[in-house]
Amino acid sequence: MKNVRIWFKKDYECRYISHLDLNRCMLRALHKSKIPVWHTEGFNPHPFATFPLPLSLGFRGINECMDVKLEDDDYSYEEIILKLNQCLPRGLQIFKVTEPLMKAGKIAFANFTIKISDDKTSSAVICKQLSELFALDKIEIEKKSKKGIKTVDIKPSIKNFCIDEKFDFAELNITLTAGSTDNVNPNLILSALEKYFSVCYDSDITRNELYNSDMEAFR
Amino acid sequence: MVSREVEKLLLKVQKPGRYVGGELNEVIKNKKDIDVRFAFCFPDTYEVGMSHLGMKILYSLLNEYDYIWCERVFAPWIDMEEEMIKNNIPLYALESGDSVSDFDFIGFTLQYELSFTNMLNMLKLANVPIKSSDRKNLKQIVAAGGPCACNPEPIADFVDLFFIGEGEEVDLEVIELFRKCRSENKTKHEFLELCAQIEGVYVPSLYNVQYNDDGTIKSFTPKNNAPAVVHKRLMKDMDKSYYPDNFVVPLVEIVHDRAVQEIFRGCIRGCRFCQAGFIYRPVREKSPETINAQCRALCENTGYDEVSLSSLSSSDYSQIVPLLEKLTEWSKDEKVSISLPSLRVDGFTDDIMNKIKTVRKSGLTFAPEAGSQRMRDVINKNVREDELLNTCSTAFEGGWTTVKLYFMIGLPTETIDDVEAIAKLGQAVVDTYYKCPNKPKGKSVRVTVSASSFVPKPFTPFQWEPQDTIPVLHGKQQHIKDSITTKKIQFNYHDADTSFLEAVFARGDRKLCRVMELACERGFHFDGWNDCFSLEKWLELFNECGIDPEFYANRRRSFDEILPWDHIDYGVTKDYLIKECKKAYENTTTPHCRLKCNNCGAAKYGEGVCFEKRKNLV
Numbered sequence A: 001m002k003n004v005r006i007w008f009k010k011d012y013e014c015r016y017i018s019h020l021d022l023n024r025c026m027l028r029a030l031h032k033s034k035i036p037v038w039h040t041e042g043f044n045p046h047p048f049a050t051f052p053l054p055l056s057l058g059f060r061g062i063n064e065c066m067d068v069k070l071e072d073d074d075y076s077y078e079e080i081i082l083k084l085n086q087c088l089p090r091g092l093q094i095f096k097v098t099e100p101l102m103k104a105g106k107i108a109f110a111n112f113t114i115k116i117s118d119d120k121t122s123s124a125v126i127c128k129q130l131s132e133l134f135a136l137d138k139i140e141i142e143k144k145s146k147k148g149i150k151t152v153d154i155k156p157s158i159k160n161f162c163i164d165e166k167f168d169f170a171e172l173n174i175t176l177t178a179g180s181t182d183n184v185n186p187n188l189i190l191s192a193l194e195k196y197f198s199v200c201y202d203s204d205i206t207r208n209e210l211y212n213s214d215m216e217a218f219r
Numbered sequence B: 001m002v003s004r005e006v007e008k009l010l011l012k013v014q015k016p017g018r019y020v021g022g023e024l025n026e027v028i029k030n031k032k033d034i035d036v037r038f039a040f041c042f043p044d045t046y047e048v049g050m051s052h053l054g055m056k057i058l059y060s061l062l063n064e065y066d067y068i069w070c071e072r073v074f075a076p077w078i079d080m081e082e083e084m085i086k087n088n089i090p091l092y093a094l095e096s097g098d099s100v101s102d103f104d105f106i107g108f109t110l111q112y113e114l115s116f117t118n119m120l121n122m123l124k125l126a127n128v129p130i131k132s133s134d135r136k137n138l139k140q141i142v143a144a145g146g147p148c149a150c151n152p153e154p155i156a157d158f159v160d161l162f163f164i165g166e167g168e169e170v171d172l173e174v175i176e177l178f179r180k181c182r183s184e185n186k187t188k189h190e191f192l193e194l195c196a197q198i199e200g201v202y203v204p205s206l207y208n209v210q211y212n213d214d215g216t217i218k219s220f221t222p223k224n225n226a227p228a229v230v231h232k233r234l235m236k237d238m239d240k241s242y243y244p245d246n247f248v249v250p251l252v253e254i255v256h257d258r259a260v261q262e263i264f265r266g267c268i269r270g271c272r273f274c275q276a277g278f279i280y281r282p283v284r285e286k287s288p289e290t291i292n293a294q295c296r297a298l299c300e301n302t303g304y305d306e307v308s309l310s311s312l313s314s315s316d317y318s319q320i321v322p323l324l325e326k327l328t329e330w331s332k333d334e335k336v337s338i339s340l341p342s343l344r345v346d347g348f349t350d351d352i353m354n355k356i357k358t359v360r361k362s363g364l365t366f367a368p369e370a371g372s373q374r375m376r377d378v379i380n381k382n383v384r385e386d387e388l389l390n391t392c393s394t395a396f397e398g399g400w401t402t403v404k405l406y407f408m409i410g411l412p413t414e415t416i417d418d419v420e421a422i423a424k425l426g427q428a429v430v431d432t433y434y435k436c437p438n439k440p441k442g443k444s445v446r447v448t449v450s451a452s453s454f455v456p457k458p459f460t461p462f463q464w465e466p467q468d469t470i471p472v473l474h475g476k477q478q479h480i481k482d483s484i485t486t487k488k489i490q491f492n493y494h495d496a497d498t499s500f501l502e503a504v505f506a507r508g509d510r511k512l513c514r515v516m517e518l519a520c521e522r523g524f525h526f527d528g529w530n531d532c533f534s535l536e537k538w539l540e541l542f543n544e545c546g547i548d549p550e551f552y553a554n555r556r557r558s559f560d561e562i563l564p565w566d567h568i569d570y571g572v573t574k575d576y577l578i579k580e581c582k583k584a585y586e587n588t589t590t591p592h593c594r595l596k597c598n599n600c601g602a603a604k605y606g607e608g609v610c611f612e613k614r615k616n617l618v
Helices: A012-016 A019-033 A077-086 A123-135 A187-197 B004-010 B053-063 B078-086 B113-125 B170-183 B188-195 B288-302 B320-331 B350-357 B373-378 B385-397 B416-435 B470-483 B496-506 B510-521 B535-544 B574-585
Strands: A002-010 A060-070 A092-098 A109-117 A140-145 A148-153 A158-165 A170-177 A202-211 B036-042 B068-074 B105-109 B141-145 B161-163 B207-211 B217-222 B259-262 B306-310 B337-339 B364-369 B402-409 B446-453 B489-493
Touching (some): A019 A077, A019 A092, A019 B288, A077 A092, A109 A123, A123 A170, A140 A187, A187 A202, B004 B078, B036 B053, B036 B170, B053 B068, B053 B170, B053 B259, B078 B113, B105 B113, B105 B170, B113 B510, B141 B170, B161 B170, B170 B188, B259 B288, B288 B306, B320 B337, B364 B385, B373 B416, B385 B416, B402 B416, B402 B470, B416 B446, B416 B470, B416 B489, B446 B470, B446 B496, B470 B496, B496 B535, B510 B535
Parallel strands (some): B036 B068, B036 B105, B105 B141, B259 B306, B306 B337, B364 B402, B402 B446, B446 B489
Antiparallel strands (some): A002 A060, A002 A092, A109 A202, A140 A148, A158 A170, B207 B217
8 A cells, every 4th residue: 555646737627616526526537547546445435535735716726636545556657647637627637646755734835826917907006006915014804714704914924925017917926824724815815905905806826836834845 | 618708707606617618528529520509408507407317318419420519508507697697798508618699409408397487598698589480590499308398388489399209319300401401591481391290399380279268279270281299209229229328527516426327218107197107108128238338338437436227116127136236246346336216115125225235325215105095096106005114124124214205295186184194104104113123223213204296297197187276285284294293204395386386387388488488588597496486476477467377277177178288199198198087086096017008009109018028918
């Protein structure tokens, strides 16, 4: 038995499916591919797969991963990529299989690219608003959780950022705290723009990479 | 494939994965190579429509042809509909993302009467004129099929042509005729006239209806050589009949998220309320070898780990045990579970139970339909109480602790004692559990009793019967509720308001078209969903159009009245239905097809159970 980490992209139509649906798609693909993965042994045996950090509905992910247990230690990684891709929709494609080097609990940061645009606002204006936003001492927004609405300051959760003015959109590259304890959804940046500038922009969010607390890429 | 405009809306609506396509096994073709574009529309949400087997069969079948591209269209849920209207985005097909108005054929499958408004609303969302007479050219041909096409009259003004019966062959014949007519520059009217000559095609515009003063039909006259009676189509040899080896596998969870394998069509039983039991006659089975091979291919190509065997009353499959043996030979190793969703009370044997239990245990549902033996004889259910209780015992000893029981209220001749018997039967099942020596230890039993309201349907022996009025149905529901004394029984009942509207549409005539048109104008949709349905609003519409809905739902019709669907033939003769109706009033049952042929008329197709050797004759 051997743990492997399967890396994939979530894009196109598949960016619009929830984490639960992603889970179902992956399990079905594993089942169809007949790759020898370990199955759970309860009443409903199914391939055992875990996802180190779920991705929100609507985001693209270019470095997503899923962990499974291989029953055949010598099974080739190329075979996994080939077989699984034949069983997946075009929006989910495997590009790499590795041995996991870090535990999921080590994830501390996530880096995103957010393209922000609006029919009526120039990218220069959006970039200026972003700069002003990040210059504030506190960026307080209301966060809805199961326990109710609470106000949080996301400023301390921003590890680094970079604003780039493109032709018809503003591109924000930002690293935020992530993981099971303190996860900041990049949609909150859009909420902050809405709150501080009374604007409602379109956004296109891609998660690029996960990191540990030392800012080493999650592998 | 969705446009950038649609993408902008997707993050504003619930479950956007329903509106994007891009699933595994979706069929994408190059538009340049395509001669006929067919939009296959299901007038309900993606999750409901994608669960429908008929659509999967016809989608794959049409796409087998290089020059046809069949795409899928579903009704957007109300939040998406609102965004689409606000942003001027017409209804589009999932594969190409093209507007439905670009298509040659716009085909609807009508599975339930309350989806009629969704059909019209989808045409409206696609900017296609809803009335057949307003679509003048040889394109945007609106076709409809499915069980509700058996009484097409309430939507006769909107649909250009109906497919009567099974669609596998007639769809293609109509498409071929369309190609020919288009190459010869024929008009839409000429095309429809020629279409009416194809067996199984009903073109409503080719018939004139006249009414008596009391609102009943006086005459029904074909014109331009249209046939006086339209005969249904059916597949004679199910082993040779097309079946897909592949389904589109949805990205989001749907209602029936599993592979579906059809095992036979029709039903031998002849329960007198059941439309499906009559219109799909005669029973035609697939061989266990065919089923096994098709089943295995489907599981391999989709990755589903569950397959359900689909038919009416699955345990009536003549070789059910050999079939399950064949399937379990491989299903266990492949970790695939087999489910039998339509089991009769008297068909649940130890053998079957052990086979369907091997991999996964699903819930158990039985439909005694009525509480008292007299009532079950009236409807010809042919199930005895001791059979039900024995079956439940078997299930409890096999480890099941939950059982669902389906009943109907408002059946012809029903008394308050018959209604009360429903609660008593539920109690008897609970008692059976506690009497069971080998019941699961330390567990309680849960019996769900569901009561729906009887809706008289065309082509059944009860097609002349009045439906109970809403207050009477409410009274009966309350009576069952009051008669249940244990918390181990959970009682559910179906809303009587929707059953009333269903009864109006099911046996309506062309006068209802005006109501439908107005309903569409006013934005009625999703009448099958509690979120949207309002009987009050419907009653206002009926009132405005000067139509009395009770004329259709609550009136007893006489055997010699011309019924709105009398010009359509499903094989079972009207004389047979009259005979069955009379037998119901005498509390007399009719043996099923394998015991005795009762000369219903379906033998004229020359196939199926009508020509099986009966055991008592051998």
